[in-house]
Amino acid sequence: MYAADGNQNAVYAINTSDQSVTTLRPVNVPSSIAVSPDGKTLFTASTIQESVAVIDTTTFTVTRIIPMTGGQTSIAAADNSHAYAVGLDSNSFQPTFSVIDAASESAQTVPLSRGTVGTQGVASLGNAATGTDTAYTANDNGTVSTISVNTSTTPWVPSVQMSPTITVGAGLSALIVGQVTISPGPLTRPSLTLTKTASSGNLVRGREGQFTISVANEGDRSTVGQVTVTDRLPQGVSVVGLSGPGWNCTASTLSCTRNDALSPGASYPDLVLEVKVLPSAPDRLVNTATLTADGDDTRATATATVRVSDKKKPHHHKPKPHAAVS
Known part of the structure; x- marks a missing residue:
């Protein structure tokens, strides 16, 4: 288990078996943290340092610091080397969505609608291996936005879909996607x-x-x-x-x-x-x-x-x- 501590500029690895804690600092004043599906990489987003840090969990060291266009409020792993982050552009003060590529130490950033006011959460549908993934953002105005990501190219290309936008509540602060497996029904076509x-x-x-x-x-x-x-x-x-x-x-x-x-x-x-x-x-x-x-x-x-x-x-x-x- 891992925890981020922006006040102490640290990331903690917590062993739940013996309750021991290993500390990694400095990081990048992390405000959000995500772990890759294979458990070998951590991504931390920072609202203060305007960056994303990539951490190797095997050596528990920071391997890369990737600069961003503004502070990042939330991050989610898309696969073992990519992550999605949302934040606020430091020049235009417009909400943004970014695809983080740890291997090339780069980020592809697109603006979100100003109507979202701010974006506080992000999640991946987890379909990167199919060539197209879907990301969702939780917004201050109580809506969830949809972003389509072309994962068959290098780098991945995000495309903001103005619809569908799902209205949920007055203001959202976090988001997570739960996968549900539905067994296919009987064949309903000629063969x-x-x-x-x-x-x-x-x-x-x-x-x-x-x-x-x-x-x-x-x-x-x-x-x-x-x-x-x-x-x-x-x-x-x-x-x-x-x-x-x-x-x-x-x-x-x-x-x-x-x-x-x-x-x-x-x-x-x-x-x-x-x-x-x-x-x-x-x-x-x-x-x-x-x-x-x-x-x-x-x-x-x-x-x-x-x-x-x-x-x-x-x-x-x-x-x-x-x-x-x-």
Whole structure:
């Protein structure tokens, strides 16, 4: 456990097992303190020294002092090397929000609305690993402001959202985010699958062959809108035809569409792709089809792999000569 003491310009490490206390001073006249998720870093904010101090908890030493544009009233860890701080700009006297980067010893600061009067608390939603985190600030006028932080860039980029602003009370002094895990409910959308098979075990050069394409709905809602299947022929074959009951197919683009709803657990009538195997076809062909559907974010892909052989030449038996009769 850690505690900050602005009056003594100190940070205390408290061992709750034996009640022993280790003191670190000087720091930066800390007014607020936060610990990283891995417990290896402390961040302290100062309203007097207009800075953020970074402390290594293993050695219990100050490793960095990062200058700020004004006094910082509150700080919260965003991940193991970043923190969010709120304060007041010493020149404009406007509330500010800052992203602290301990590794680069820098801060990205944006102004908050003057209507907030002052900002006393800050918290992170804890989603930095996803590429976008959300921070919240507790304001003197009784509102909570929302800040979106792009965590996929270097440095992180904060963007103040003017809404939503949540009105809570007459004046707020602190803020903390509690995570609630909600189990996802049942799937509530169509989920289409695509399968593709060759009509025979192998194809023969110079002859025709077929591929069968099947579409099924494994979701728990019917499809709404258009379903599209597109085939991509490999080299060595040419298209003879593409069709299926209820499908609207264009052989030149090797695509088929339909708009009738497909119920959960049901399948559309199969598509049949007829091809001619060219003499130049390789010994192995891979044919691929893709499926897209309105209301289903997934893109299904199916392949069929077949071997190609040559035509068997007919075998002619020479007649045996008849023995001479004397």
